[in-house]
Amino acid sequence: MNQSLFAPGYKSAPYWWERTPRPELPEAAPPARAEVAIIGSGYTGLSAAIQTARGGRHSVVLDAEDAGWGCSSRNGGQIGTSIKPDFSELAARHGGETALRILREGHNALDWIGDFIAAEGIDCDFKRVGRFRGAHNPANYEILAGSLTKQPKGLEIEAHMVPRAEQHSELGSDLYHGGMVMARHAALDPARYHQGLLDRALAAGVEVVTHCAVTGIARAGEGFRLQTARGSLVARDVIVATNGYTGGLTPWQRRRVIPIGSYMIATEPLPEAQMDRLMPRDRVHSDTRKMVYYYRASPDRRRILFGGRVSLSETDPRLGAPRLHAELTRIFPELAETRVTHGWMGFVGYTFDKLPHLGRRDGIHYAIGYCGSGISLASYFGTRIGQQLLGRAEGRTGLDGLRFSGRPYYWGRPWFLAPAIRYYRWHDSLGVGS
Ligand SMILES: Cc1cc2nc3c(=O)[nH]c(=O)nc-3n(C[C@H](O)[C@H](O)[C@H](O)COP(=O)(O)OP(=O)(O)OC[C@H]3O[C@@H](n4cnc5c(N)ncnc54)[C@H](O)[C@@H]3O)c2cc1C
Numbered sequence: 001m002n003q004s005l006f007a008p009g010y011k012s013a014p015y016w017w018e019r020t021p022r023p024e025l026p027e028a029a030p031p032a033r034a035e036v037a038i039i040g041s042g043y044t045g046l047s048a049a050i051q052t053a054r055g056g057r058h059s060v061v062l063d064a065e066d067a068g069w070g071c072s073s074r075n076g077g078q079i080g081t082s083i084k085p086d087f088s089e090l091a092a093r094h095g096g097e098t099a100l101r102i103l104r105e106g107h108n109a110l111d112w113i114g115d116f117i118a119a120e121g122i123d124c125d126f127k128r129v130g131r132f133r134g135a136h137n138p139a140n141y142e143i144l145a146g147s148l149t150k151q152p153k154g155l156e157i158e159a160h161m162v163p164r165a166e167q168h169s170e171l172g173s174d175l176y177h178g179g180m181v182m183a184r185h186a187a188l189d190p191a192r193y194h195q196g197l198l199d200r201a202l203a204a205g206v207e208v209v210t211h212c213a214v215t216g217i218a219r220a221g222e223g224f225r226l227q228t229a230r231g232s233l234v235a236r237d238v239i240v241a242t243n244g245y246t247g248g249l250t251p252w253q254r255r256r257v258i259p260i261g262s263y264m265i266a267t268e269p270l271p272e273a274q275m276d277r278l279m280p281r282d283r284v285h286s287d288t289r290k291m292v293y294y295y296r297a298s299p300d301r302r303r304i305l306f307g308g309r310v311s312l313s314e315t316d317p318r319l320g321a322p323r324l325h326a327e328l329t330r331i332f333p334e335l336a337e338t339r340v341t342h343g344w345m346g347f348v349g350y351t352f353d354k355l356p357h358l359g360r361r362d363g364i365h366y367a368i369g370y371c372g373s374g375i376s377l378a379s380y381f382g383t384r385i386g387q388q389l390l391g392r393a394e395g396r397t398g399l400d401g402l403r404f405s406g407r408p409y410y411w412g413r414p415w416f417l418a419p420a421i422r423y424y425r426w427h428d429s430l431g432v433g434s
Pocket of ligand 1: 212243373
């Protein structure tokens with residue numbers, strides 16, 4: 001391993017935790033009874049809890065680790081329309097009307113999160129900065145341009161193409177063959193946003209019990225008995241909000257969620273003039289490669305935060321950092337000597353149909369499977385599942401009732417990912433459109 005890559009004082013921890021350390025909550029056992037028990041304290045769990053508590057239900061959130069320890073304080077802070085499959089793929093599977101309904105929810109979630117943050121007054125550097133999506137070859141530039149002229153009615157986005165000759169107005173890189181700007185996409189500081197949700201949940205009366213893994217769930221009369229690391233709890237209703245960390249506690253969900261490691265690095269601070277050259281418009285960035293890479297400036301515009309799915313299940317971020325740094329340098333060769341101050345990873349939750357799913361199974365509510373784009377979706381569907389539990393009409397979503405399938409021989413360990421990643425790397429190295 002190239003040790004000179006790591007700055008003195010390097011940390012294998014999220015950059016975001018410097019400004020927003022994991023919250024210190026009193027070490028408590030869960031109460032013996034609650035009306036709603038929510039497993040997982042990320043965006044999904046807290047958004048649901050805010051609804052149920054404000055709706056008058058005694059709500060308890062339980063997490064095996066610190067509050068927000070999962071993806072919700074580790075992500076890249078980039079927000080798009082977030083639903084992965086496009087209209088033609090969904091229309092072939094579900095018909096045009098359902099496809100439209102599903103995709104609209106991605107647009108709704110993107111609008112909703114900005115309105116929600118403003119209405120709640122959450123201080124988290126939320127900005128509609130827009131996204132520049134680079135085309136990694138000429139064929140993909142044409143595909144992006146074509147997608148703009150053929151936007152499905154009712155799903156039009158505010159976007160424009162930037163040819164290669166003008167690319168430096170968006171990004172100080174010659175790697176791409178032009179790209180597309182999507183104006184409504186946004187950025188935030190994910191850990192500050194999580195802290196804002198936590199503060200609002202606590203203010204609404206939610207009990208948040210951390211370092212308290214839920215180890216068993218069984219029916220108990222009208223409700224459920226949860227066994228935890230610190231005693232048991234009987235709750236009328238349960239919400240599963242464990243996404244990429246879904247384990248053996250909920251085998252039905254586990255068979256339907258594929259945990260995939262996503263990795264990030266933060267660079268050491270860059271000179272202001274260099275940052276202004278590399279990222280002149282302060283946008284969020286991604287590209288058309290199948291192997292996903294995403295990057296942006298930190299909110300104070302001093303560092304680049306660079307992420308990607310460079311490994312499968314390796315949990316040591318020091319091992320993923322060199323690969324990310326190599327990709328960073330492919331985009332910005334002048335950063336070859338720039339060192340890394342932070343490296344971290346988390347498990348995102350994919351599903352076999354690449355869609356999030358929410359609903360109720362055996363009486364237990366769940367919202368899960370945001371396929372790596374969960375800032376808006378987890379907050380939005382977490383809110384909706386809380387409203388559904390309260391029996392409120394506004395809890396209905398365009399994804400309700402979708403079949404949530406697993407696959408034969410899949411019990412929660414994604415043995416099929418290694419060949420898929422090798423295929424993606426090979427595919428990206430070809431000059432073909434995807
Ligand atoms: C490196 C990285 C970059 C990302 N970048 C982006 C991005 O730029 N944009 C975007 O939209 N999304 C991004 N994501 C994805 C996004 O962060 C997630 O989709 C979202 O945070 C999911 O929120 P959640 O609340 O559902 O799950 P999480 O925040 O993962 O929370 C799940 C929680 O469940 C807890 N848990 C699990 N089992 C138990 C149990 N038995 N008992 C108690 N607690 C349990 C875990 O400890 C964990 O805290 C990224 C993710 C990662 C890892």
